[in-house]
Amino acid sequence: MNHRASLTDRAAAGGSGRHSHDRRRAGARAAAVAAAALVAGCGDDGTGKPTLTWYINPDPPPPPGFAGTFGQPGIAERCSTDEYTIATAQLPTSASEQRIQLARRLAAGDESIDLVSLDPVFTAEFADAGFLWPIPPERQRAFAEGVLQGAIAGATWEGELVVVPMWANTQVLWYRKSFAEQAGLRMDRPVTWDQIIEAASAHGGKVGVQANKYEGYVVWINALIMGAGGEIITDTESGDDAAIHLDSAAAAEAARIVRKLATSPAAEADLSVSNEGTVLGPFAESSGFQVNWTFVYTHYPEESAVRGDLGWARYPRTVAGRPSRPPIGGINIGIGASTRYPEQALAAIACITSLENQVRFAVETGQMPAREAAYDAPGLTSRFPADLLSLYRESIQEAGPRPATPYWATIVNAILSRWHPPRSVDPDTTPEQSEQFVRSVLRGDSLT
Amino acid sequence: MKATPVPPAPLSDRFRAENRMGWKLVAPAVVMMLLVTAYPMLRALYLSLFRYRLTAPDDREFAGLSNYVTVLTDTLWWTDVGNTLFIMVVTVAVELVIGFAFAMVMHRIVFARGIIRTSILIPYGIITVVSAFAWQFAFSLNNGFVNSWLPFVAQDFNWFGSKWPAMFAICVSEIWKTTPFMSLLLLAGLAQVPQDALEAARVDGASNWQRFRKVIVPNMRAAIMVAVLFRALDAFRIFDNIYIMTRGAQDTESLSFLTYRQVIEQFELGMGSALSVLLFLSVLLIAWLLVKLFRVDLAAARREA
Numbered sequence: 001m002n003h004r005a006s007l008t009d010r011a012a013a014g015g016s017g018r019h020s021h022d023r024r025r026a027g028a029r030a031a032a033v034a035a036a037a038l039v040a041g042c043g044d045d046g047t048g049k050p051t052l053t054w055y056i057n058p059d060p061p062p063p064p065g066f067a068g069t070f071g072q073p074g075i076a077e078r079c080s081t082d083e084y085t086i087a088t089a090q091l092p093t094s095a096s097e098q099r100i101q102l103a104r105r106l107a108a109g110d111e112s113i114d115l116v117s118l119d120p121v122f123t124a125e126f127a128d129a130g131f132l133w134p135i136p137p138e139r140q141r142a143f144a145e146g147v148l149q150g151a152i153a154g155a156t157w158e159g160e161l162v163v164v165p166m167w168a169n170t171q172v173l174w175y176r177k178s179f180a181e182q183a184g185l186r187m188d189r190p191v192t193w194d195q196i197i198e199a200a201s202a203h204g205g206k207v208g209v210q211a212n213k214y215e216g217y218v219v220w221i222n223a224l225i226m227g228a229g230g231e232i233i234t235d236t237e238s239g240d241d242a243a244i245h246l247d248s249a250a251a252a253e254a255a256r257i258v259r260k261l262a263t264s265p266a267a268e269a270d271l272s273v274s275n276e277g278t279v280l281g282p283f284a285e286s287s288g289f290q291v292n293w294t295f296v297y298t299h300y301p302e303e304s305a306v307r308g309d310l311g312w313a314r315y316p317r318t319v320a321g322r323p324s325r326p327p328i329g330g331i332n333i334g335i336g337a338s339t340r341y342p343e344q345a346l347a348a349i350a351c352i353t354s355l356e357n358q359v360r361f362a363v364e365t366g367q368m369p370a371r372e373a374a375y376d377a378p379g380l381t382s383r384f385p386a387d388l389l390s391l392y393r394e395s396i397q398e399a400g401p402r403p404a405t406p407y408w409a410t411i412v413n414a415i416l417s418r419w420h421p422p423r424s425v426d427p428d429t430t431p432e433q434s435e436q437f438v439r440s441v442l443r444g445d446s447l448t
Numbered sequence: 449m450k451a452t453p454v455p456p457a458p459l460s461d462r463f464r465a466e467n468r469m470g471w472k473l474v475a476p477a478v479v480m481m482l483l484v485t486a487y488p489m490l491r492a493l494y495l496s497l498f499r500y501r502l503t504a505p506d507d508r509e510f511a512g513l514s515n516y517v518t519v520l521t522d523t524l525w526w527t528d529v530g531n532t533l534f535i536m537v538v539t540v541a542v543e544l545v546i547g548f549a550f551a552m553v554m555h556r557i558v559f560a561r562g563i564i565r566t567s568i569l570i571p572y573g574i575i576t577v578v579s580a581f582a583w584q585f586a587f588s589l590n591n592g593f594v595n596s597w598l599p600f601v602a603q604d605f606n607w608f609g610s611k612w613p614a615m616f617a618i619c620v621s622e623i624w625k626t627t628p629f630m631s632l633l634l635l636a637g638l639a640q641v642p643q644d645a646l647e648a649a650r651v652d653g654a655s656n657w658q659r660f661r662k663v664i665v666p667n668m669r670a671a672i673m674v675a676v677l678f679r680a681l682d683a684f685r686i687f688d689n690i691y692i693m694t695r696g697a698q699d700t701e702s703l704s705f706l707t708y709r710q711v712i713e714q715f716e717l718g719m720g721s722a723l724s725v726l727l728f729l730s731v732l733l734i735a736w737l738l739v740k741l742f743r744v745d746l747a748a749a750r751r752e753a
Contacts, residue, residue: 125503126503128504129502213694269605269609270606271609272608273606410714417524444719447524447706448714
C-alpha cells in the first residue's frame with residue numbers, strides 16, 4: 001500500500017528522478033542512430049509489421065510429451081498480434097552472464113532489444129544506468145495492481161516501477177519427512193538454523209545450502225542477516241556513499257550460523273562449491289534438509305521415492321524469536337532503452353504478465369506467479385498442493401530481498417572475497433573485516 | 449618484435465632492393481596490425497587514467513595514475529601474480545619434459561606413424577573450455593572418477609575445496625590440453641638436428657644420454673626457446689580453465705581472470721584497463737627475460753632454417 005502511494009506522489013511531482021535517465025537515453029539514442037545506419041533493414045519482415053525481440057532467460061526443459069510451444073516462447077506466440085510479432089532470443093543460463101551480455105548491448109544502444117527478462121538483482125543497476133525505457137506513471141499503476149509486495153520491491157527503483165514482475169521465485173526449506181520424524185523435529189512450527197543443523201548432525205543427515213563463490217552464496221548470507229533483523233546496505237540511492245552495515249550483531253549472527261554449518265557433520269563435502277544443482281543429488285540419495293528455490297518440487301518426478309517423502313516449510317529462522325525473511329527472485333520484464341517500438345512493447349508486457357499467462361507459465365514450468373490472484377486459479381491449485389502454494393505466497397509476501405543497488409555486483413564480489421570459503425568465516429572478525437573491505441572497494445581503493 | 453638488424457657493411461644494391469621489397473610486402477599486414485591492435489591498446493592506456501564505470505558514463509572522472517597505484521599496492525594483485533607465475537612455471541616445466549618425450553616418439557616411430565602422431569595431437573584440437581569442463585567433471589566429487597581411481601585419496605575429497613588441490617586440477621587440465629602444442633614445436637626442432645652429427649656421435653661411442661645432451665639439445669636450442677616462449681606467454685594468460693573450474697575461488701585467480709572480473713563483471717572500465725595494461729607489460733617483460741635467458745637471436749634462428 002505504501003508503495004502505491006509513493007508511485008502517485010512521484011507522478012504528481014513530475015518524476016524528478018527521471019531527468020538523468022532522459023539525458024543518458026539521449027546519448028544512447030545518438031549512438032543508436034549511427035549504428036542503425038549500418039544495420040538498416042534488420043528486424044522488419046518487409047510487410048511493415050514490426051517484430052519485437054524479447055530476450056529471455058532459459059526456461060526449464062518441457063516435460064516429456066508436452067505439445068505446443070513451451071514457457072516464454074509460448075507466451076510470445078500467444079501475445080503476438082496483428083500489429084506486431086514477438087520473437088524470443090535466449091540469454092545465457094546464469095544470471096550473472098545474462099547481466100553481462102545485456103548490459104554491454106544496452107550500453108551500446110542496441111535497438112534490437114525491445115523486451116528483456118530481467119533478474120531483480122540487477123534491475124536497480126540497469127534502471128540507474130538508463131538502460132530501461134521508463135514506463136509512464138499511469139501504466140506503472142496498472143502494472144502494479146494485484147502484484148505481491150515482494151515482487152514489486154524487486155521491480156522498483158527510486159520510487160518508480162521500472163520493470164513489470166512476470167513470475168516470482170522464493171526459497172523454502174525442503175526436507176525429508178521420514179528424517180524429520182526420526183530426528184524428532186516438529187516441522188509444523190517455525191524451525192531455526194540451529195535446530196536443523198543440530199538435528200542433521202545428530203542423525204547423520206545433511207543440510208544443503210548454496211555456498212560456492214557466486215552470487216547464490218550471498219543470497220544465503222543476506223537471508224541470514226535479514227532474519228536477524230539486519231540489512232547489508234541501506235540508503236542505496238546515494239550510490240557509492242551508501243551505508244554498509246556488515247559490522248553488526250545481525251551479521252555476526254549470520255557468520256556464526258555459516259561457521260556452525262561449515263564445521264558440522266551436517267555440511268556436505270562439496271559445501272564450498274555447492275550450488276542450487278549440486279544439493280539435489282545428495283538430498284535424493286540420503287536424508288536431511290535443503291534450502292532451495294521453488295523448482296525443487298517439480299524437479300523430483302511424481303513417481304519418485306523422494307516426492308512421496310518431500311516436505312516443505314518456511315525458510316529457517318536465524319534467531320528463534322523473529323520470523324525468517326526468505327530470499328526472493330524471479331523474472332521481471334523490462335523495455336530496452338533504445339527500442340523503436342515502446343508503445344507496442346508496453347502492450348506486449350501487459351499481455352505477457354497477464355494473470356492468464358502467469359498461471360499457464362506456472363503450470364508449465366513450476367515458476368510461481370507474481371500476481372496474488374493467480375494463486376487461487378484452478379489451473380494452479382490442481383497442479384500444486386494447497387499448503388505449498390500458500391507457503392510460496394507467504395514467503396514472497398514477507399521476503400527479504402537483496403538490496404536494490406547499482407553496485408550489487410561489486411558488493412557481492414567484495415563480500416565473497418571475505419566470506420568464502422564458508423569454513424573460514426569467523427563471527428568475531430569476518431563481519432568487521434568485510435564491512436571495511438566493501439567500503440574500500442566502493443571508494444575504489446581496493447580491488448575485488 | 450624488433451626489426452632485422454641492418455648489417456654495418458656497405459650494402460649491396462641487391463640487398464637494399466630486397467629490403468625495400470620486404471617492407472612493401474609486409475606493409476598491408478603492418479597497417480592491419482596497427483588498426484586492430486594498436487588502437488585498442490592505446491585506447492586501454494587512455495581509459496586506464498580514468499575512474500569510469502560502464503553503467504555510470506556521466507560520472508567519468510580523470511584519475512591520473514591512481515588506478516595503477518591502487519592495483520600495485522593491493523595484495524590481491526600480488527597474490528594473483530604469484531598464482532599466475534606458479535601456473536606458468538609448473539605447467540611449462542612439466543610440458544617441456546612430457547612434450548620432449550612425445551616429440552621423440554613422434555620423430556622415431558616407424559609403424560602407424562600417422563595414427564600415433566594424430567592421437568598425440570588430439571587434446572590440442574579440443575576447445576579449452578570443453579577440456580576444462582571435462583577435467584572439472586573428472587575431479588568433481590559427485591560425478592568424477594579421480595577420487596575412485598586414486599587409492600590414497602578419500603572418496604569424498606573435494607579437489608576444489610582448497611587452494612593447492614584446486615591448483616593441481618587446473619594445472620593438470622592445462623598440461624593435458626597444451627602438451628601436444630609443445631611437442632609439435634619440439635618435433636619441428638628435432639627434424640632440424642643434423643643426422644650426420646648424430647651418426648658421428650654414435651660412431652664415437654656416445655651413449656643415448658650423451659647424444660641427447662651434447663648433440664640434440666644444443667642443435668634444438670632455437671626450437672626449445674620458441675616452444676618455451678610461446679607456452680610461457682600462453683600459460684601466463686591462463687583464463688578458461690580457471691573460469692570454468694573454480695571461478696577464482698580458493699585463491700586460484702590468475703591475472704587474466706582478475707582483469708576479466710573488473711572489466712566484464714564489474715564494468716570498471718578504468719581499473720580494468722589499468723590491469724590490462726599491466727598484464728601486457730608483464731607479458732612483454734617475460735618475453736624479454738626468456739629471450740635474454742636463452743641468448744637466442746630469433747632472426748638468426750630464422751635464417752638458419
